[in-house]
Amino acid sequence: MAAGKVTESRILIVGLGLIGGSLAAALRAAGYGADGEGEILACDPDEREIERGIEMGLIDRGGTRLAPLVEDAGLVVLAVPVLAMESVMTELAEALPQAASDVVITDVGSTKAAIRDAAVGVFGGLPANLVLGHPIAGSEKSGVAAANPELYVRHKVILTPTVDTDPVAVARVQALWAACGAEVLEMTVERHDQVLARTSHLPHLLAFSLVDTLARQDERLEIFRYAAGGFRDFTRIAGSDPVMWRDIFLANREAVLASLDDFEAGVARLRRAVAHGDGDDLLATFDRASHARHYFESLLNQTSYQAEYQMQQQGKLTFRASPGGRVAGRIRVPGDKSISHRSIMLGALAEGITEITGFLEGEDSLATLQAFREMGVAIEGPHQGRVTVHSVGLHGLKAPSGPLYVGNAGTAMRLFAGLLAGQAFDTELTGDASLTKRPMGRVADPLRLMGAEIDTAEGGRPPLHLHGGKALRGITYDMPMASAQVKSCLLLAGLYAEGETRVREPAPTRDHTERMLQGFGYEVQRQGDTCWLRGGGRLTAAPIDVPADISSAAFFLVAAAITPGADLVLEHVGINPTRIGVINILQQMGADLRLENEREVGGEPVGDLHVRYAPLRGIDIPVDQVPLAIDEFPALFVAAANATGTTRLREAAELRVKESDRLQAMADGLAALGVDNRLHPDGIDIVGSGRSEGASYAGGRIDSLGDHRIAMAFVVASLRASEAIVIDDCANVATSFPGFVELANKVGLSVSQGSEEEA
Structure with missing residues (x-):
């Protein structure tokens, strides 16, 4: 605890009950007064409580009258009942003229407006040296005998200063509570009371x-x-x-x-x-409450529900990947994130009950699922990848009670923007720190052309405020850059628009939305580079089997492709033609990669991917493959670092606006390992080692910048490193690939995880 930060020579606690007594105990435990320079005083109407506090060693001296004690105090803490505050403040105001001019006053009351109003009435205004506060801690026990030095440890203390409150006074109160092990926050009086x-x-x-x-x-x-x-x-x-x-x-x-x-x-x-x-209504309420309770508990415990909160108490999550290892076996990676998102979205808007299997239980997908619960959709699960959605129809969503939080999911936010633009109610979309840095103008601008009213933060970034009740009209939109998220956003908005919504893409992008809409009975047409639909139709519930995610499979494809002796089968992987750029590129580089057991499930082609080690060669990546492999390039860059010759990528500027600037992040990480590369505005040149055995580059420490794909790519790179690779800021791996570390170790890699300090 930061006891050294409390510089007060004397602290006066008015009210020596549980809260005041525990404050004294916490200060003592933090070492305050141990050198004889700090003194704790107490005032309480019960003289026996003062005597007991002295006997317990919690206070140095005290009394039942306030005035004599105030004269010696530098900081006064009012720990009396709320309705007693006015009378105590009146006594304090009479004593203050005789006290030191720099005395700071704070309180512990749980209702701030009433105490503020009492202070204004007593002092004729809110004193600049009064810092209203409230520790969120307590017990059913009472009295100084129940004092607990750990009462405030890892608990929150909320301060409610105004613009006129002295910042020095605020800092002194912050130091007081920090010494007790508390987390100090600030908010307005009104917000606190609400x-x-x-x-x-x-x-x-x-x-x-x-x-x-x-x-x-x-x-x-x-x-x-x-x-x-x-x-x-x-x-x-x-x-x-x-x-x-x-x-x-x-x-x-x-x-x-x-x-x-x-x-x-x-x-x-x-x-x-x-x-x-009404069983569906009961289920919707209970399920929403159950998952909200789990979310609430995760916030308290700082465990993983949203990547924003998946922080170890000692620091950010770090991977340590040791060199060597082999890659072999048969595995199935988690379900496709893109399809998991869409299965919940379209399933909620259909009529009937939608049964989903293979659902990705990662943080991003769970955020989408929870958002629909908050909009009144009854959802059972997920249970081992199975989800049942009690659909409400295109116009059955209800206004959420607050902002919809989508974590780190850029796909969810952009698709939600289109879907919610046509609703009758207002909505706010927000996300974690990483997502709030990503551009949303690419969806907000065309939605505005359709008649939507959307407010964004500076630079077109989240949060997004969508104003409901706007009449949307279909438009013809030429996308300036290939993006499945933008296309899907506009098609979803088109469901609610009058007339046709047409989207032309400059290059092919994944077509999961179009396929799933058709699977739900909604007609979507395509001709050449343009797809379109007409608003006002209906969706009918249908079963969805989510295939394994090729973006997750890509890391293991590359792991096997670069590791001598590797022989790996990835089962039931989605091989949608708009997603197989990573397969095409690896095969052009010389990878021994074959498709087996090809079939179609729920409108999506799937197959088993069998990959063995073979020497790779550098290539100029075909421009037409870039949109088909946009999420897989971090893994492909690792393949390039192990190939013979130079691999060149161009027309991939989209990589700069992902969860991180992936071109810069991968260039920096490869350079840290000693891999020669040259960065370009829209691409990169990577010079591979060309070694068929042994290490291809050094080990080192990598900053993933909170980007899950950067983190997993350098775990794969460790297979051919001379020393361990330590990757920082890896908590977001759970957003797309839950169980990645366990599965990596299962097939032969050597990965451990811990805090930054442990790495």
Whole structure:
């Protein structure tokens, strides 16, 4: 803990109950006052609490009167009940003129507007040295005897300074709580009270009400005797201090009532569903709540639900890939991410029940699934790749209660933009730090031509604000660059548009959207480089079997292609003609790669890919293959580094606006390993080692820039490195390829993962 940052000579805690006592205990545990230079004072109306605090070693001295203690204090913490704040502040205001001029005042109250208003009434305005705060921590126990030095460790403390609050005062309060091991955040007073009303005050109110209701039943003894753990867990908080919670509910009355109104509306919906036997409505609510609870828990534990939060407590996730190894066996990589996204989107808009198998349970796909739950779609699963979507039809989506978070999924955001542009309600689309840097003007601009109203952040970047209720009209759009995401976005918007929506692409791009629309019975036509559809139709639910993702398979294709003695089969891989650029390019480089067991599943061609080691040669990558392999180039660059001669890529500027600038990231990473390369605005030249055995380049440390494909490409590169390759910032691998490390080790690579400090 950062005890050294607390420079106050004396800290006065007013109110030596659980919160105030635990603050004193935490400061003591952090070493405050150990050198005799820092002193903790306390004021409490109960003299016995002061005596107990001194006996426990938590405070140095104290008393029941505030004025004598304020004179010696540099920082005053008001840890009294909310409704007692005004009287304490009045006493404090009378004592302050005799105190040091730089005294800082803060509080721990859980309702900030009431305390702010009390301060304004007492002081005639909000003092610049008053920093309102609230530690999100507590216990059912009370009194200084229950003081816990760990109470604030890894808990949040919310400060609510105004524009007039002294920044030095804020910094001193931040240092106080940081010394106790807390995470210090800031928000406005109004936002704090709204959030706490929903997440803390309302649950306590409901727990008190439920226990009181049951306790007044004639059969209450039987009810409580057989109550299960769930009842005990939910009602535990009803054992909290009744007086304190009475004060909180009264002080935060308006926000609590607003939260209670929302809750009562939700209960009323459930009551109607039960009364009418509406199983789909019940399932939609329960499933949405269940997965929201898992998401909430992942935020608390910093575990992986969205890549944004998949951070180890000690640092970012790092891979360590050791050189050597062999590549052999038969494996099936996870389901195709592009098709998984679309299966949920179109499945939700169809009429009937859509059964999906092979669904990719990665972070991006789960974000799409959760977004549709938030728009009222009942979804069962995923369970081992199986998902059941209780479809609502083209016009059955409901307004979400807040922004839709799509994590790191650029595909989801761009496709959602088209789908939501035609809805009757407003929507905000947001994502993680990486996604908010990616351009969205390429979809926003043509959607505006169709009549959509869309606001973006500076530079056309997320978040996107889509204003509903706009009449869309079909357009003919010539895409300036080949992009399946843009094409799909406009086709989805075209479902809601009057007339025809036509999209011409300058080069072939993946056609999963067109194939799936036709699979759901919606007519899509194509002639040459143009595809089109007419709005106003309907989709009918149909089963979807998601093939294995060729983008994920690409890493293992390259692993086998560069490793002497390799013999690997990748099963049930999607080989859509618009996606097989990686196969075509590897074969042109001389890879021993064959397609076996070719067939069609749900309108998508699939097959097994059998690859053995063979020496590779550098080539000039055909321009017509670039759009067909755009996501696979990080892996292909590793193949080029092991080939004989130079591999040249051009007309691939699209790589600069992926999760990272993949041209720059791969050029930097290859250079770190000693691979000669030259970067161009729209491509790269890579000079391969040409070695048929042994190491092709050195080891080293790589920054993946949070880009999952960069991270996985350099794991594959380790097979021919002379020393280990350490890859930083790898948490986002879960967004596209859950289980990558386990599968890589299964086929013969040597990969471990940990924090940056452990690597």
